[in-house]
Amino acid sequence: MASTESDNGNTVIVGIDFGTTYSGVAFTWSKKIERMEVISSWDAELHSSSDEEKTPTAISFGSKRKVSWGYSIPLDAKQARWFKLLLIDDKDLPADVRKSTKIKEARAYLKKHNKTPIAVIADFLRLLWNHCNQRITETVSRNLVNYSKFHIVITLPAIWPDYARGRMREAVGQAGMLGERVAGETTLSFISEPEAAALATLSDMEDRRDIEAGDSFVVVDCGGGTVDLISYEVISTGPMVVRECVKGQGGLCGAVFVDEAFLKVLKQKFGGKAWDKMKAQTRCRLVHDDWEHGIKPTFNGQKQTWVINMPFECIDLKAIKAGFTLPKITLTADDIRGAFDPTVEKIRAMVDEQVAAVKLKKEAGPKYVIMVGGFGRCKYLFTSLKEHFEDGIEVLQSRGSGPWTAICRGAVIHAANIQGLPTFSVDIQARVARAKYGVPCNVEWCPETHDPRDKAWDEDCQEWDARDQMEWFLKIGDDMSTNKPVRFPFWSMYAAEEATTTRLSETIYTSANSPSPKRLGDNNVVELCTISWDTKLDISSLPTFTNSLGKVFHELVFEVEMTCAGGSLDFAIYHNGKRQGSKNVVVDYETRS
Known part of the structure; x- marks a missing residue:
């Protein structure tokens, strides 16, 4: 066996x-x-x-x-x-x-x-x-x-x-x-994606003598659709321990937008009629051979022209019968720059903002700007950034398949770190929140600060409340330490005649807006997830509260813990200081459309 x-x-x-x-x-x-x-x-x-x-x-x-x-x-x-x-x-x-x-x-x-x-x-x-x-x-x-x-x-x-x-x-x-x-x-x-790319990069950088505690660097993950930036400060080098330095950023400005711009250049060069005659298979071969494996990876801003034969089906039938030779189109360096530059300029602006944020936080710029991802291998993008940063910030770009596979390799390293496997010993000590996270709560009514729409009478507590006021337990730019997870309390009341409770649910909300929204009803507050806790509690064992009418209630207090690992949020529930079993806690993420 x-x-x-x-x-x-x-x-x-x-x-x-x-x-x-x-x-x-x-x-x-x-x-x-x-x-x-x-x-x-x-x-x-x-x-x-x-x-x-x-x-x-x-x-x-x-x-x-x-x-x-x-x-x-x-x-x-x-x-x-x-x-x-x-x-x-x-x-x-x-x-x-x-x-x-x-x-x-x-x-x-x-x-x-x-x-x-x-x-x-x-x-x-x-x-x-x-x-x-x-x-x-x-x-x-x-x-x-x-x-x-x-x-x-x-x-x-x-x-x-x-x-x-x-x-x-x-x-x-x-x-x-x-x-x-x-x-x-x-x-x-x-x-x-940027953290995965950074983990692969950090793993490669371990034991380098030019990396010291206190150094910072920006990882620019340039993919097909998105470009994400993330900045780290080195805490120690043996083993490599880092913390996210400032809030990362990103945008939809990857390689596909350069590809689309190039197709517009081609269509203009061919002319609408000739372009429309071209078979889909011919178009694919032209883009595959002349662009993807020709101009795009080799263009570095150099003054050059590229000549492309016009495919047979694009030629006028009368010209073919007359023995006319196949015409050609010519692409100049300005044509190619015109396809690249709008996207490259967006990326350069984001890198500028990230570098400025690091300088403001640390009073010194990052030592390196490191390019990864498929588009991160682009020679023209590298040259543009290198020429832009001439004040001591060095732009690095690996060759070969390393930058292209950094994200999937970093994902493996992330899981290996979770399992405590020793070979990949890169540790990210803290991350910076890119959004706010919080819960709605009822607070004592104050006419000077609360919206009249939120005023409501609380029958249990016998008082006027402002309903659904947002309490943000984590704000944009806050550190999310792996060693100190964020915890926030919840409070529920039960009538004395209730015997048990079997399921509790609480909803977490998020917002990317600044300043922080005050009300749940604001348009920029959206549901993140619902956390459900299956439990069997003896209500009579809980502390009591008696309202002004003499009615007795039992109070249940528990905590929700939020941790961030690799940009992915995880939640746990604690009651009486004890973590509740994961089989009893279910997290359902909102998938609104």
Whole structure:
């Protein structure tokens, strides 16, 4: 009889970078934690793409229920791309992104196939997960996979609203990634993309002599759709311990917006009639060969021209019969800069703001600006930032696949740190809140400070209250220490004749607005999650309160604890100083649309 690996505590850790344009996966297993591997060997229409470190975030629903994805989609097939951005509501997208041709095409494709954003993401993740399961099995053995626990970490943009996490969790469930396993339940956690990228970067920087306690640096994670910035101050170097220095920031200004701008340049050069004649397959090949693997990765601002042959189907039939040679279009350096610059300028402005915030906080600028992510490998972006910072701040850019795979590798490191595995010893001591978190409460009515709409009579306490006034227990810019979780009290009253209570629920709210909203009814206060506690309490054992009419009530006081790990929030309930069992506490995130 084969021994079960779960007896030895094995865990397979899988980090998934679900990106706007490309997705990547890294994994390791607890007995060989130093051997982190990045998934490749994708099923591919073009053999040259099969061993890339990432696969396109694309899916195609063909005839007879045939579904293809990633590199396996035929070049002439219609497909869904950019659907990651559809996970968040229209009103939370910038106007230019909302009006983007690619967003409109993605919405139209999903509508044609009767798919919701959550459903199409689940379809893609299912295919991605099946491929990864196969590759992991082929690497570490079927026995180890079958009898190991799984810990899946999925990355999300830090700038996304909190409800997106709930929607992603729903998609993961629909994808079948959390199905029953012999070794026990699969753990699912989330980490923000910039923190995952920073963890991979910090791991690479450990033991460098040029890094000292007190140094700070900015990590710029440039992806396909989003660009996120996060800044750290080094607390110690052996082992590497850091704390987030200032509130991070980000925006929807990734590589896809450069790609879209380039397509507009091409269309203008070709002319509308010729462009409309071009087959979809020809367009894909042109972009793949001349842009993605030609101009885009090599452009560095240099003065140069690029000549592209006009495809056969774009030529006028009469000209072809007359023996006319195929015409060409010429792209200049100004044309290419015109495609890059609007996006590059947005990124440069965000880096400026982050550097200024670090200088204000520490009275000294960061030592390094470190570029990671797929778009972080862009030569032109690197040159633009390097030329911009000439006052002692050094811009760093690694070559090869390192920046491209930083996020999925960092996700693995995050899970390894949670499990206390020693190989990856990077510790993030504190993070900075990017939003406010709080609860509504009733307070004694004050006509000078409260809105008349909130005035209400409290029958139990026999007094006038201001209902649903927001109490923010964590504000934007506050430190969220991993060693000192945030706790906040809740209070409930029960009539003396009530015997027991079995389920308590409280709702947490969030806001990104400043100054802090005062009322629950304000438009910029939104629901984050509901925390439910299944318990059986003897009401008579609780302390009592007697109102002015002599009616007796029992008071229940408990605390909710909030911790932040990798940008993902976790909650626990404490009563009488004791943490309540996780099986009795359920957190449901709001997934409003």
